[in-house]
Amino acid sequence: MTKMSPLLERNDKFAATYTPGPLGPPAAQVVIVTCLDHRVDPAIILGLELGDAVVIRNTGGRVTQAVIDDIAFLAFLAGQLFSGQVAAEGLFEVAVVHHTQCGTGFLADAGFRHRAAEATGLTEAALEAAAVADPHTTVRADVERLLDAPSLSPKVTVSGHVYDISAGRVTSVLEARHPQHAGTN
Numbered sequence: 001m002t003k004m005s006p007l008l009e010r011n012d013k014f015a016a017t018y019t020p021g022p023l024g025p026p027a028a029q030v031v032i033v034t035c036l037d038h039r040v041d042p043a044i045i046l047g048l049e050l051g052d053a054v055v056i057r058n059t060g061g062r063v064t065q066a067v068i069d070d071i072a073f074l075a076f077l078a079g080q081l082f083s084g085q086v087a088a089e090g091l092f093e094v095a096v097v098h099h100t101q102c103g104t105g106f107l108a109d110a111g112f113r114h115r116a117a118e119a120t121g122l123t124e125a126a127l128e129a130a131a132v133a134d135p136h137t138t139v140r141a142d143v144e145r146l147l148d149a150p151s152l153s154p155k156v157t158v159s160g161h162v163y164d165i166s167a168g169r170v171t172s173v174l175e176a177r178h179p180q181h182a183g184t185n
Contacts, residue, residue, distance in 0.1 A: 062138070
């Protein structure tokens, strides 16, 4: 028995009553970018059901070039496949959600960051860029980075939020807005 065995048993129960849905836009028309921290499960903290939202998770929930590329592709795909099914105000909203007590906060310490770089092979600069010491500051920076991305469709909006681990509450830091550039989609 592996650590995965009980999860596979849960999947058997899920699969027994599962009915696949058709290909279509997520019901909430939201793409959530958040941290991979096990205490930050968007399905639980936001009450999402299967099919409600696309979720992109990475270290710190940071908007990296890979995240921008994924969102640009999702916008292209949504525009091509679902343009008649999405809301008139746009394709979807990207909600960037950072959180308090993020483990990446340790990366703000130069000594810790140096040891992490040696252990992982990542550069200290990359690790420093991933740090979330103040989620209110980093979520603002990441929303701006996404809004400034030339590949972000003008039919997408972006908002910023912070999840407080100790209170279980998500608060909005930046309301949804469209990018100001011409966009490519």
